[in-house]
Every structure is written in C-alpha cells, then in structure tokens.
Amino acid sequence: xxxxxxxxxxxxxxxxxxxxxxxxxxxxxxxxxxxxxxxxxxxxxxxxxxxxxxxxxxxxxxxxxxxxxxxxxxxxxxxxxxxxxxxxxxxxxxxxxxxxxxxxxxxxxxxxxx
Amino acid sequence: xxxxxxxxxxxxxxxxxxxxxxxxxxxxxxxxxxxxxxxxxxxxxxxxxxxxxxxxxxxxxxxxxxxxxxxxxxxxxxxxxxxxxxxxxxxxxxxxxxxxxxxxxxxxxxxxxxxx
Numbered sequence: 001x002x003x004x005x006x007x008x009x010x011x012x013x014x015x016x017x018x019x020x021x022x023x024x025x026x027x028x029x030x031x032x033x034x035x036x037x038x039x040x041x042x043x044x045x046x047x048x049x050x051x052x053x054x055x056x057x058x059x060x061x062x063x064x065x066x067x068x069x070x071x072x073x074x075x076x077x078x079x080x081x082x083x084x085x086x087x088x089x090x091x092x093x094x095x096x097x098x099x100x101x102x103x104x105x106x107x108x109x110x111x112x113x114x
Numbered sequence: 115x116x117x118x119x120x121x122x123x124x125x126x127x128x129x130x131x132x133x134x135x136x137x138x139x140x141x142x143x144x145x146x147x148x149x150x151x152x153x154x155x156x157x158x159x160x161x162x163x164x165x166x167x168x169x170x171x172x173x174x175x176x177x178x179x180x181x182x183x184x185x186x187x188x189x190x191x192x193x194x195x196x197x198x199x200x201x202x203x204x205x206x207x208x209x210x211x212x213x214x215x216x217x218x219x220x221x222x223x224x225x226x227x228x229x230x
Contacts, residue, residue, distance in 0.1 A: 009154065034219075043204060043221040044157075090156055100145065100164050101172060102219060106156035 004093045006105040014113045015083055021076040021108050023091030032094040033074040034102070035065055039087045047089075050074065061085070086112045115140050120205050120222035127195040127229045135190040135225050137205030143220075145208045146188040147172070148180065150201040151224075157204065163188055195229045202226050 003026045013019055025031060032051050036044040048059025055067040065076045074091060091105040121136045139146065147162040149172075159172030161180040169180050177199060179191040188207075192199060205222040 006156075043223050044206075045221075046218055049218075100170065101159055101162055102147070103159060103173070104149070104157040106154060 004091055004103055004105040006089075006091055006108050008108045009106075010109045010111065012111040012113055013081055016080050019076075019078045019081045019085070019110070021089050021091075021110070023074045023076065023105060024072050025074065025091075025093045026072065027093065027095045029095070030069065032102075033065075033067060034092040034094075035059065035063070035074075035076045036090045036092060036104075037061075037087050038090065038107075044090065047076070081110075081112055083112045083114070086110055117141065118205055118207050118220050118222035120203075120225050122225060123223065125225060125227050127192075127227065129196060129229060131195050132191070132193050133195065135192075135203055135205075135227070137188045137190065137222060138186050139188075139205075139207040139220070140186065141207065141209070141220070142185060143207035143209050144185065145210065145219075146182070147206045147219075148178070148188070148190045149204045149206065150174065150199075151204060152201050160190065160203075192227075197229045200227060200229045 005024045034049045035047040037047050038044045047063050048057050050057045050067045058064050063078050067074050088107045088109045090107045092102050094102045118139045144165045148160040149157040151157050158174045160178050163169045163182040166182050166185050203225045206219045208219045
C-alpha cells in the first residue's frame, strides 16, 4: 500500500542547533515530494518541493531537503533553528505527475528549547 | 486575490444534524481538495475534484458528500453529523496537474467543527 511515514511525533531542539526531520514514503515510482509547515492555529504553508533533478532542494526560511531514492526518504534539514521555527511539519507525497491526490504524513511537532 | 476562503471558522453541531462547510477560491484553480486534521493523524484526504463536475473519494470519504458545480466552489456536506467527525477541516486548491505547474497547493484557514 502507498504510504507516507514521519516516524518522529515530537522533536525538541535547542535554539541554534541543527535539525533533521525524517520522512519515508512507499510508492512504486519516484513521487512528487513536499514539505509543509503549520504554525499554531494557522493553515499550511509550502516549504519546499521535489519533482526531479538535483536531489538537494532549497526552500523558504532556510530549510532544505534531500531526496534519497535508495532509502525512499525525503528528510528536511535546517543548519540552525530559530525559536520561530516551532511548528508542526508535514511531509506530503503525490504518486507521479498525473496524480490527482496529495497525501500527507502524520506530522512532526517541533519544539525549540531556549 | 482572496485565495482560498472557508466558512464558517467555527461550528458546533449536535449528533445527527447536517451542515455544509463552504470553500471558495478565486484563482481559477482546477484542483480542489478537502482534508481533515486530527491530532497524531496529520491531514487525511476526504474528497477531491479535478474540475467542475468531477469529484472523487480520498482516504476517508464516509459520512461526507461533495459537489463541484463551478470552478470556484467546492462545498463539503455532512448529512448526519457524528462525534467522530469532530475535527479541523481544510480546503485546498491548486492550478493543474503537477507536471503542468500545479505543484503548489494553497490552503484555506480551516474550519473547526465540534459534534456533540
């Protein structure tokens, strides 16, 4: 079955520390991959996306993500987090360019330690 | 552009009542979707539409109906509300298929629904 897994429910990091949020997918071919962020009480905002080409993609707010086909992963990273990065992060997948649906993972809540 | 708008923002229903969550977009997007968000479960796709007159089921369609009579509007109907439908509901739209540049999905602000 097709699926998107975010294995970490909640992560806490210190301000200024590096961050990596994990995302694994299960699809037959290379899917379209996304990371979204949701601040408390807000809707979702697109951070970055990967369709093809360079497997390291840059997004907004200093985030980047790396697509690794061999590991079926699309992990989100940031070299130095800020208190304003506290939010919930969602990985999302669309199974191919003709896909009508975008499926979301269960999310990872990020807390920042002062 | 107003983007994606949803009404109401908050709603409380009693079990068995019916209601319609409204969603509208002014970006002339073909694709529209409804998601529900529950703690620990992320966003789950309820129904989606790839154009006026075309709808399909997502991951959790039971208990919900949709229609798409115009490009702009995509209402979600709860025919007989149940406590299990207590959730936050998000509507989203995007321009076209992913390969055609419709890769950015725009979300509405959400509707918080409580069913007693």
